[in-house]
Amino acid sequence: MLNKEQFKKKLNSINGRGYKAYKDIAGEYDFGEFILFIDYVQGDPFAAPSRIRLRVEQNKARFPERLFSNKVRRIALEDYITRNVALAIKKYVQGNRGTGKSGLIDIDSCGQQILEKTSIVINKQFVEARLSVGLPARGRQVLSNQAEIMFFEEIPKIVREALYADNINVAAAEKHVLLVEDQEFIRSRLSEKGLVAFIGEGSILPRRSGVSDLPLTGDKVVPFKTPPSLRVSFETPNNGLIYGMGIPEGVTLIVGGGYHGKSTLLRAIEKGIYNHIQGDGREWVITICDAVKIRAEDGRRVEKVNISPFINNLPYGQGTKCFSTENASGSTSQAANIIEALEMKAKLLLLDEDTSATNFMIRDVRMQNLVAKEKEPITPFIDKVRQLYEDYGVSTILVVGGSGDYFDVADTVIMMEEYVPKDVTKEAKEIALTFKNLRKKEGGQGFGSITSRIPLRKSFNPQKGKKIKIDAKGLHSIVFGRSVIDLSAVEQLVHLSQTNAIGYSIYYALKKNYINDNYSIFEIVKNVERDIDQKGLDVISPFYGKHPGNFARPRRFEIAAAINRLRTLEVVVKE
Ligand code: ADP
Numbered sequence: 001m002l003n004k005e006q007f008k009k010k011l012n013s014i015n016g017r018g019y020k021a022y023k024d025i026a027g028e029y030d031f032g033e034f035i036l037f038i039d040y041v042q043g044d045p046f047a048a049p050s051r052i053r054l055r056v057e058q059n060k061a062r063f064p065e066r067l068f069s070n071k072v073r074r075i076a077l078e079d080y081i082t083r084n085v086a087l088a089i090k091k092y093v094q095g096n097r098g099t100g101k102s103g104l105i106d107i108d109s110c111g112q113q114i115l116e117k118t119s120i121v122i123n124k125q126f127v128e129a130r131l132s133v134g135l136p137a138r139g140r141q142v143l144s145n146q147a148e149i150m151f152f153e154e155i156p157k158i159v160r161e162a163l164y165a166d167n168i169n170v171a172a173a174e175k176h177v178l179l180v181e182d183q184e185f186i187r188s189r190l191s192e193k194g195l196v197a198f199i200g201e202g203s204i205l206p207r208r209s210g211v212s213d214l215p216l217t218g219d220k221v222v223p224f225k226t227p228p229s230l231r232v233s234f235e236t237p238n239n240g241l242i243y244g245m246g247i248p249e250g251v252t253l254i255v256g257g258g259y260h261g262k263s264t265l266l267r268a269i270e271k272g273i274y275n276h277i278q279g280d281g282r283e284w285v286i287t288i289c290d291a292v293k294i295r296a297e298d299g300r301r302v303e304k305v306n307i308s309p310f311i312n313n314l315p316y317g318q319g320t321k322c323f324s325t326e327n328a329s330g331s332t333s334q335a336a337n338i339i340e341a342l343e344m345k346a347k348l349l350l351l352d353e354d355t356s357a358t359n360f361m362i363r364d365v366r367m368q369n370l371v372a373k374e375k376e377p378i379t380p381f382i383d384k385v386r387q388l389y390e391d392y393g394v395s396t397i398l399v400v401g402g403s404g405d406y407f408d409v410a411d412t413v414i415m416m417e418e419y420v421p422k423d424v425t426k427e428a429k430e431i432a433l434t435f436k437n438l439r440k441k442e443g444g445q446g447f448g449s450i451t452s453r454i455p456l457r458k459s460f461n462p463q464k465g466k467k468i469k470i471d472a473k474g475l476h477s478i479v480f481g482r483s484v485i486d487l488s489a490v491e492q493l494v495h496l497s498q499t500n501a502i503g504y505s506i507y508y509a510l511k512k513n514y515i516n517d518n519y520s521i522f523e524i525v526k527n528v529e530r531d532i533d534q535k536g537l538d539v540i541s542p543f544y545g546k547h548p549g550n551f552a553r554p555r556r557f558e559i560a561a562a563i564n565r566l567r568t569l570e571v572v573v574k575e
């Protein structure tokens with residue numbers, strides 16, 4: 001391994017040459033305080049930036065082992081260090097040092113959630129930061145002196161400030177880690193208490209705007225208040241007693257007038273599958289990890305999904321046990337979204353009337369009398385929601401301000417009134433008795449079977465021309481070869497690096513031959529998850545062992561959602 005003086009020489013020897021000369025600096029360099037790995041060198045100043053890693057051995061970095069002694073703590077600490085590196089970059093990096101991306105130094109960003117990511121790795125041996133850098137040039141001419149400032153001044157400052165435990169606020173790091181541990185603790189205790197979600201007293205649920213994930217501030221914010229009858233508490237290991245509202249398993253309605261905070265509550269529950277940073281307001285909003293937001297998504301493609309629990313007798317005798325379409329309607333798309341979530345063994349469905357197809361949700365007694373059951377392909381969700389719980393143990397939380405018919409099938413009814421929840425289960429049940437509902441149940445004997453589907457390998461092609469092309473284009477879109485996967489209805493994604501990881505998870509499943517004309521979608525994704533658990537998230541990268549690229553861990557539901565939305569997908573149905 002060359003030392004830093006030798007690296008400096010190498011850098012200076014290419015000064016003024018064409019940009020391609022930078023390819024010579026790929027390699028490993030011992031800077032004393034850290035090791036610099038230059039894993040990938042960009043082709044020109046405008047191209048995707050170069051990728052480097054900065055590694056500090058633990059005998060110098062000295063992070064206390066208790067802060068990464070198990071998986072949950074490790075992920076939380078890696079998140080903390082990532083944020084710290086980002087702050088140090090802001091403080092010390094000038095940024096613009098020539099043409100295009102010249103001078104850039106960057107680490108994958110962190111939002112309100114604490115995600116498993118590839119930006120930092122910490123273990124007993126070392127701590128390592130994975131950065132993007134723009135190697136500086138004027139036009140296409142190497143600017144060695146500018147590069148020297150980046151590598152010999154800016155980067156060492158970042159390393160000292162963020163990767164040496166002696167220089168960080170260990171108490172703050174520990175607080176961060178212990179908060180995440182407690183969130184995980186509550187999540188792991190939900191099912192033994194018969195709960196699917198928990199909203200801590202005083203939580204701040206509303207966000208600053210429709211495009212911001214930051215908490216709403218100001219004197220109009222109403223902190224969450226626990227209805228006494230739904231109060232539950234947890235004795236957390238680090239933050240003492242935390243109490244709030246527990247949402248029991250079964251069927252739960254969120255009702256209330258328009259603009260009273262129903263959707264805001266549901267959205268917080270959707271995001272409760274993630275852990276949140278201190279000050280987010282949703283630190284104590286905790287949902288079981290197998291919760292899936294379901295919505296209508298007209299226009300989506302559906303490939304051989306058994307939507308027969310919800311849809312039958314389509315016009316022209318189109319079957320629904322193995323239903324395909326290039327252009328689903330609101331109701332068929334919502335049915336497919338539910339069945340696909342069930343294929344992946346979802347345990348909680350989250351639905352909002354705002355984003356549901358009305359004819360999928362309800363069919364009242366008058367309509368039953370006008371349109372005969374034989375002429376209506378849709379069995380509405382109201383007739384299936386209990387069977388889903390009774391036959392498969394799948395709970396549902398749904399926002400319905402518009403239909404009291406649902407009182408008949410609910411276990412729990414929560415009313416939002418000026419952003420304050422009330423348990424109105426008793427009142428709703430009394431009303432259901434007083435105003436007898438003459439609507440007929442249309443759900444049949446049971447929910448119906450869930451059919452596994454096996455994707456065919458030939459329907460996946462990550463190549464565009466001769467090159468592999470996999471690219472997240474924004475949070476909700478993946479370029480996969482010649483296809484574009486539209487994830488705009490997949491609402492629980494929170495980070496671009498998750499989207500990126502989904503694309504590469506599919507590619508990884510192809511390379512490992514998990515997509516083999518034999519495994520179901522569930523089995524494929526399970527295999528990928530097992531490998532990530534064993535080898536770390538780096539494993540899905542084609543650059544395993546080097547800077548893997550920016551990845552954040554997606555759930556199996558979102559990986560499957562992408563497979564299901566690939567417009568070239570072909571499957572066979574498992575007998
Ligand atoms: P609904 O679904 O009942 O029609 P929303 O959840 O969309 O209502 O909320 C309506 C508005 O109220 C939104 O702008 C939201 O940000 C705001 N809001 C929601 N909850 C609160 C709260 N606890 N405090 C202050 N404003 C809130």
Ligand code: MG
Pocket residue numbers: 262263264354
């Ligand atoms: Mg709403």
